[in-house]
Amino acid sequence: MEILGEKLTADPSRVVLRPFHLAWQSNVSEPSRAAQLVADILAMGDDQAELELGLIWKDFSERHWQIGQIFDERFREVAEDLALDEARVSPVKRRVIGAYFCHEYSYAAAALMNPSVVPHPDQSGIADDQLRFVMSMRAVGEGHISSIAFREGIMGPGSRFQLWPQSGPAMAAVADDRHRCETDEPVDVHRLAGSTISNSVLFPVTEAQRNGLEDLRLVQFTHDGGEKEYLGTYTAYSGREIRSELMRTRDFGSFTLEPLVGRAARHKGMALFPRKIDGRYCMIARQDGKNITILASDSLNEWDDEGEPLIRPRFPWELVQMGNCGSPIECDAGWILLTHGVGAMRKYSLGAALLDKENPGRVLARTACPILSAAESDREGYVPNVVYTCGATAIGDRLFIPYGISDSAIGFATTTVDALLASMG
Numbered sequence: 001m002e003i004l005g006e007k008l009t010a011d012p013s014r015v016v017l018r019p020f021h022l023a024w025q026s027n028v029s030e031p032s033r034a035a036q037l038v039a040d041i042l043a044m045g046d047d048q049a050e051l052e053l054g055l056i057w058k059d060f061s062e063r064h065w066q067i068g069q070i071f072d073e074r075f076r077e078v079a080e081d082l083a084l085d086e087a088r089v090s091p092v093k094r095r096v097i098g099a100y101f102c103h104e105y106s107y108a109a110a111a112l113m114n115p116s117v118v119p120h121p122d123q124s125g126i127a128d129d130q131l132r133f134v135m136s137m138r139a140v141g142e143g144h145i146s147s148i149a150f151r152e153g154i155m156g157p158g159s160r161f162q163l164w165p166q167s168g169p170a171m172a173a174v175a176d177d178r179h180r181c182e183t184d185e186p187v188d189v190h191r192l193a194g195s196t197i198s199n200s201v202l203f204p205v206t207e208a209q210r211n212g213l214e215d216l217r218l219v220q221f222t223h224d225g226g227e228k229e230y231l232g233t234y235t236a237y238s239g240r241e242i243r244s245e246l247m248r249t250r251d252f253g254s255f256t257l258e259p260l261v262g263r264a265a266r267h268k269g270m271a272l273f274p275r276k277i278d279g280r281y282c283m284i285a286r287q288d289g290k291n292i293t294i295l296a297s298d299s300l301n302e303w304d305d306e307g308e309p310l311i312r313p314r315f316p317w318e319l320v321q322m323g324n325c326g327s328p329i330e331c332d333a334g335w336i337l338l339t340h341g342v343g344a345m346r347k348y349s350l351g352a353a354l355l356d357k358e359n360p361g362r363v364l365a366r367t368a369c370p371i372l373s374a375a376e377s378d379r380e381g382y383v384p385n386v387v388y389t390c391g392a393t394a395i396g397d398r399l400f401i402p403y404g405i406s407d408s409a410i411g412f413a414t415t416t417v418d419a420l421l422a423s424m425g
Contacts, residue, residue, distance in 0.1 A: 004412040012109040016172045020103040049092050056099045064169050071098030108139040113404035116218040116391030130156035131395040136216045146212030148202040155400045159414045171195040181205045186258035197252045211239040217271045217390045219327035235268040244270050264303035271327045284324040317343040326391025348386040349373040365424035381406025
């Protein structure tokens with residue numbers, strides 16, 4: 001395993017504009033604090049409102065794209081919630097109200113971790129020995145809320161890789177219909193026009209996701225007709241309960257976030273195979289907290305069968321528990337499944353197994369020793385002694401493996417398929 005030099009770490013300078021809510025205090029008084037705040041702004045003289053908007057613009061306009069559009073949209077949401085007569089509010093005061101109901105949020109101030117990677121939807125201009133990729137990252141910010149951030153880059157030739165720079169301000173994706181977020185139905189969100197994939201962030205939008213979107217496991221899925229779609233399972237955390245959900249996108253411009261249902265969906269760490277096998281969707285999971293299991297379903301969204309154990313801990317470095325490290329990767333020899341194991345002192349290490357291509361419930365080989373463990377420079381962090389990935393990708397005969405470091409940072413590694421297979425017994 002070759003460790004590549006670059007690392008990504010927490011970055012408090014990456015901020016987005018988010019709605020600022022006073023609703024939690026609305027029962028303190030009547031009218032609500034939100035209504036009182038709007039009344040105070042409407043009571044401003046026109047000159048004062050102009051001055052206030054000018055100060056806001058001076059402070060924040062260079063830190064955010066489309067700030068006026070965001071303020072206008074936030075005003076419309078507040079006006080709808082408070083039944084305001086929009087026609088009686090001047091354009092200046094609309095933007096001032098929108099600004100008062102927004103705030104900056106540093107989405108990656110605490111950590112970047114647990115990445116997964118897939119081929120980019122645009123491979124134009126790329127050499128045969130290169131791959132343009134999209135990498136998802138779990139970003140942790142204020143209040144320890146997890147969101148999904150992205151980086152784009154190019155891998156190859158060989159072990160060379162380059163991340164594209166984040167050339168502008170970050171922007172939060174927005175829900176197509178915010179009222180649908182109040183239901184348990186699928187929710188559509190979209191990247192704002194002018195924002196690149198690398199500058200876009202997906203935040204929790206439903207009650208079930210309130211405290212985080214955790215550990216997205218992306219895969220480029222090929223449907224029966226040959227069309228491709230990016231699918232990603234992740235853990236939605238409400239602050240009290242977890243459940244597995246599915247992200248769907250074809251272009252990383254618009255996304256659908258939908259809950260998975262069934263007994264198996266109550267657990268975290270599910271990873272889809274990149275195509276159906278024997279006419280059924282298949283998933284790698286961990287249903288008992290210790291062993292890796294394999295599931296199958298006729299529906300992409302319904303997972304009632306809790307499956308059968310696939311891999312049990314055998315070696316000292318994995319005796320506490322095992323889990324998958326993303327979707328299986330198809331190669332000539334079968335399916336390569338990256339795994340993680342937890343050993344003494346709660347040390348996380350990466351391993352791998354080879355599954356039969358036609359019957360992935362059959363394990364052909366597995367690594368007796370870790371293929372990647374926390375080295376001296378990677379041991380320190382919010383959760384020490386952890387390396388973890390949510391998914392790798394293949395470029396020809398080489399695997400590109402981004403990985404989380406101690407729940408704090410992201411590193412990069414690569415190996416050849418032949419070398420990985422040779423390490424299995």
